[in-house]
Amino acid sequence: MDWAIVIETIIKSIVVLSVVAAMAGFATYIERKVLAFMQRRLGPMNVGPHGVLQLAADGIKLFTKEDIVPQNAVKPIFKFAPVIAPVTAFTSMAAIPFFPEFTVFGYTVTPIISDINVGVLFVLGVASTGMFAPLLAGMSSANKWALLGAARTVIALLSFEVVSGLALLAPLMMIGSLSLIDINDYQIAGFTSWLIWSQPMAFLLFVIAGFAETNRTPFDLIEYEAEIVSGYATDYSGIRWGLFFIGEYANMITVAFLVSIIFLGGYNPLWIIPGAIMILIKISAFIFLFLWVRAAWPHVRPDQMMWLCWKILMPLALINILITGIVLI
Amino acid sequence: MSLEQFSKRDVAPGYILYQGEVEPKTGWEFFKRAFSRTIKGELFVGLWIVLREMLIRGNSHTISYPQEKVAMTPRYRAIHKLLRLQESGSDRCIGCGLCEKICVANCIRIETKLDKNSRKEVSQYTINFGRCIFCGYCAEVCPELAIVHSGDYENASEQRAHFSLKEDILTPLDEFKANKQQEFSGFGALSNDADSFVKKTPLAY
Numbered sequence: 118m119d120w121a122i123v124i125e126t127i128i129k130s131i132v133v134l135s136v137v138a139a140m141a142g143f144a145t146y147i148e149r150k151v152l153a154f155m156q157r158r159l160g161p162m163n164v165g166p167h168g169v170l171q172l173a174a175d176g177i178k179l180f181t182k183e184d185i186v187p188q189n190a191v192k193p194i195f196k197f198a199p200v201i202a203p204v205t206a207f208t209s210m211a212a213i214p215f216f217p218e219f220t221v222f223g224y225t226v227t228p229i230i231s232d233i234n235v236g237v238l239f240v241l242g243v244a245s246t247g248m249f250a251p252l253l254a255g256m257s258s259a260n261k262w263a264l265l266g267a268a269r270t271v272i273a274l275l276s277f278e279v280v281s282g283l284a285l286l287a288p289l290m291m292i293g294s295l296s297l298i299d300i301n302d303y304q305i306a307g308f309t310s311w312l313i314w315s316q317p318m319a320f321l322l323f324v325i326a327g328f329a330e331t332n333r334t335p336f337d338l339i340e341y342e343a344e345i346v347s348g349y350a351t352d353y354s355g356i357r358w359g360l361f362f363i364g365e366y367a368n369m370i371t372v373a374f375l376v377s378i379i380f381l382g383g384y385n386p387l388w389i390i391p392g393a394i395m396i397l398i399k400i401s402a403f404i405f406l407f408l409w410v411r412a413a414w415p416h417v418r419p420d421q422m423m424w425l426c427w428k429i430l431m432p433l434a435l436i437n438i439l440i441t442g443i444v445l446i
Numbered sequence: 447m448s449l450e451q452f453s454k455r456d457v458a459p460g461y462i463l464y465q466g467e468v469e470p471k472t473g474w475e476f477f478k479r480a481f482s483r484t485i486k487g488e489l490f491v492g493l494w495i496v497l498r499e500m501l502i503r504g505n506s507h508t509i510s511y512p513q514e515k516v517a518m519t520p521r522y523r524a525i526h527k528l529l530r531l532q533e534s535g536s537d538r539c540i541g542c543g544l545c546e547k548i549c550v551a552n553c554i555r556i557e558t559k560l561d562k563n564s565r566k567e568v569s570q571y572t573i574n575f576g577r578c579i580f581c582g583y584c585a586e587v588c589p590e591l592a593i594v595h596s597g598d599y600e601n602a603s604e605q606r607a608h609f610s611l612k613e614d615i616l617t618p619l620d621e622f623k624a625n626k627q628q629e630f631s632g633f634g635a636l637s638n639d640a641d642s643f644v645k646k647t648p649l650a651y
Contacts, residue, residue, distance in 0.1 A: 155496040159508040413492040429480065 129230050133210055141366035142172050148408050155412035182355035189259035190352065198254035199357040202364025205247035206371060212236040213374050214298050217384045217392040229298065236297040237285060237379070244330060244371060247364060248274045251332075251339055254361070255349035266348025269339045269419055276426035277329030277336070283434035284322035287441040288312050288379060297375075301383035311382040318437045320380040322430055327372040329422070331365060334411035338419050373403040518597030520632035523580045525609050526573055527596040528616040529630065535622055538592035541568040545584035545593050553577035554584060571612040575601065586634035594630040 146161070146169065153160030161168030186192055213236075214229040233239055248270055255267025289295065291312070292303045304310045313320045329336040340348030350361055377383060377399035384392035417425065470476045499505055509516060518524070529538050541558040553574040561567040571593075585594050601609055608614065617627045629635075 151500070154500040154505075157499055157505050157507045159506050159510065162510060409493060409497065413496045414489060429484075 126230060129228070130211075133215070133230065134207055137207065137210065137367055137370055138363060140370060141363050142176070144366050144369065144404060145175070145362070146172050147404070148411075151405065151408040152412050155409070176359075179356055179359040184355050184357065185352075187259055187352050191257040191259075194253050194257035195352075196357070198250050198257060199353065199360035200250075201253065202247055202250035202361045203367060204364075205243050205250070206364045206367035209240045209243035209247075209371055210367070210374075212239045212297060213371065214301060214378070214384065215374065216396065217386075219393075232296060232298055235295045237289065237295045237300070237375075240297070240371065240375060241281060241285070244368060245274065245278060247368065250361065250364060251349035254353065258349070258352040260352050262346040262351045263349050265345045266339045266351070269345075270349065272419055272423060273329060273332070273336065273339055276423050277326045280322055280426050280430040280434055281326035281330060283431060283438060284319045284326060285379070286434075287319045287437050288316045290438070290441055290445060291315065297378050297383075301378050301385065304382045305385050307385070308382070308387060311380065313380040316380065316437070316441070318433060320376075322434050322437070323380070324376060325430060326426075327376060328407070328410070329426070331368045331372055331407070333369070333407050335414050335417055336422055337416060338422060341416055343416075369404060369407055370400065373400040373407075376403055518599065520630070520635075522597050522599075523582045523585075523595040523633060524597055524599040525575070525595075525601050526584070526615050527594050527598075527630075528571060528612065529592055529594060529627060530617050530619075530622050532627075532629075535619065537568060537616065538590045539568045539571065540590055540592070541566045542589065544587045544589065548583045548587045550581055550583060551577045551579045568612070571615070573610045573615070575610050576606060582633045585630075585632070588634060591630060591635060594635070595633055 149171070150160045150168070152158075161171035164170040164174045186195055211230040212233050214227070214232070216228040218225055218227050220226070251270040252267050255263040255265075255270065258264070288300075292300050294300065294303075304312060328334070332339055338344075340350060345351075350358055353361065374396075377396055381399050382395070384396040386392045387395050390398075470479050530536065531538050539556075541556055543556055543558075546554045546556050551574075553576075555570075555572050555574075556568060557570040558566050559569050580595070582595060588594075598609075603609065621627065
């Protein structure tokens, strides 16, 4: 066995874990600031200059809060469920190429933990497994709001999973590979070769499904405060709740990377802008879109979401596949 | 005159009664509604509005409270103040007891005694802020404009008796000497044109 690869993989994993966790933490600050400005508020202002260190204050609060396990909860599952959220979120990042290849001290680094040939399938599959976290958390909490949240998790999964899978099928038919590196290299010819131009419908559908997959605002029915308090997380507090939070933001970053790589040209350089900067710009823009939509749009009801996914988006995805197939032949 | 005119008094002429959206009946109508909603672009109007508000600089309506405070209007009724006479600096309060009498919450208590010149002196003036409803009757009824409402709305304290004793609400002497006592222009104060209403007492009667 080649020990160099093992050590390299471990280092990469640690780097991805720490950088993405830090990004997820910082995204919470950005989210509060962006939402505040959009709603004519100031947002966090007191911890550090313009509240930059609010993240540290939040972390101290989360870590030192009393850990409460409800009396009637199924305790082993209740304690285990929060771990699933960040674990699946970070595991799904194993197949994502974050940056183009670069060379450090004469050693070529490929910033992907494992280039498996079913990359997209792996990412989507593991990210969907993350839905077990709210499901198990809600069912083990012995709380009716949490149980409703768990039920909504299932219908959300059943709704968006169809759309995201079928939406991705059309571009994958054109590329002929599931590896995200191949998908990226397919769009290497520049701006006009981005898949968003040849597959605009698939892009739209996948973005909508991405919002549903990360439980972001138009589709955040599993933790909708006005209806079911906090959904699956009603009984959670402290660091256990924080794990759900990290998982949600890591998922946002995963979806942002997926959309950037599959539809927006990935980490290919554009004009004089190097590829690494390009993908950072793209995922920043996409995460801003997440926050923007949260500030502007209302929620949908569960029945509206099922209606939208099954009656509108799925037929559109099927028509898109059909047209793509006819064009390809 | 029929009964109908009385039973529909809330509908003035010229009102348009909104009947609500017409529910689609057939599948084709449902499809048309979904399609028109899809291409209407109302969602993008919402997106544009929040983006516009974000991009305007200095658009925040937040008052960062401990550093910034709202200026209270003169008529705002917060914690009471006892004022001093401008000339001599002694209390304005003559201990007439009108405020104690009119107080609807029965929260003012005045203790008076005769001082060595046989003049009435207010020895203690307390307001029970646990009962005070800040109606302002005391300030309105006061003939000397001695008890007034100040703008001090920060009445959190360690002791429930705070703010309520005479030494708490009376203008401190050093503050008075520094000419910091603001003349009260709010509830119960004389209006600006009060002088024009003063008439000579008709002694002819």
